[in-house]
Amino acid sequence: MPQLKRSLLVLSALVIFMAYSGLSFAHEHKQAKGKVTVENAWARATFALAKTGAVYLSIDNQSENNLKLLSVSVDSTVASDAQLHETQMEEEMMQMREATDGFEIPSGSTLEFSPGGKHIMLMGLEKPLTTGEQFVLSLRFENNKVIRVPIEVKDAR
Numbered sequence: 001m002p003q004l005k006r007s008l009l010v011l012s013a014l015v016i017f018m019a020y021s022g023l024s025f026a027h028e029h030k031q032a033k034g035k036v037t038v039e040n041a042w043a044r045a046t047f048a049l050a051k052t053g054a055v056y057l058s059i060d061n062q063s064e065n066n067l068k069l070l071s072v073s074v075d076s077t078v079a080s081d082a083q084l085h086e087t088q089m090e091e092e093m094m095q096m097r098e099a100t101d102g103f104e105i106p107s108g109s110t111l112e113f114s115p116g117g118k119h120i121m122l123m124g125l126e127k128p129l130t131t132g133e134q135f136v137l138s139l140r141f142e143n144n145k146v147i148r149v150p151i152e153v154k155d156a157r
Contacts (some may be wrong), residue, residue: 035062038139038149043122044115044156046129053129054081055137055151056113056119061105069111070102072120078135080124087117094154096121102142115156129153 027046041057061067072082084099103118113119120137122129131153139147 005095006030030053036067036147037062038062038147039153041137041149042137043153044153045131045153048126048128051123051125053122053125054115055082055122056115057120057137057149058113059105059111059139060106061109064107066107067105068102069105069139069144071140072156073138074138075120075133077124077126079126081122082137083121084146085119085121087119129154 019061037060039058039060041055043053046053050071057074059067059069069084072084074082084102085096086094086099087094099118103111111118130147133153135151135153137149139149141147
């Protein structure tokens with residue numbers, strides 16, 4: 001019995017260490033004979049007076065149904081608003097715009113949010129995003145499912 005308690009204690013310590021060391025867990029949600037996972041979630045550290053920030057992640061839809069990501073949100077202590085954005089080339093200029101209709105994620109595919117492409121904008125930051133900090137981002141899907149994802153702030157230099 002003492003060996004079992006010690007093993008559980010070591011396992012618990014390992015889970016806590018991984019959660020705070022930046023190693024990522026895949027956040028899974030069961031969805032119609034499959035799963036949806038969110039991986040590689042991070043935000044770019046900002047400078048002291050920045051009022052906007054960016055979040056990047058991957059959403060893998062291994063369910064049998066197509067999904068639609070409608071919106072994102074963060075606690076008001078992080079930013080006043082969070083928006084789905086995409087970057088497009090228009091008349092030889094890169095333009096960022098809000099994706100007000102959200103993003104479709106077909107069954108068996110992955111939606112990537114990455115620098116220079118689709119991303120999540122944090123508007124009205126309450127304070128700078130500092131390397132090593134964490135906050136929670138909520139992803140809201142068309143089927144009224146919400147996935148809450150821990151976001152680690154990283155120095156992207």
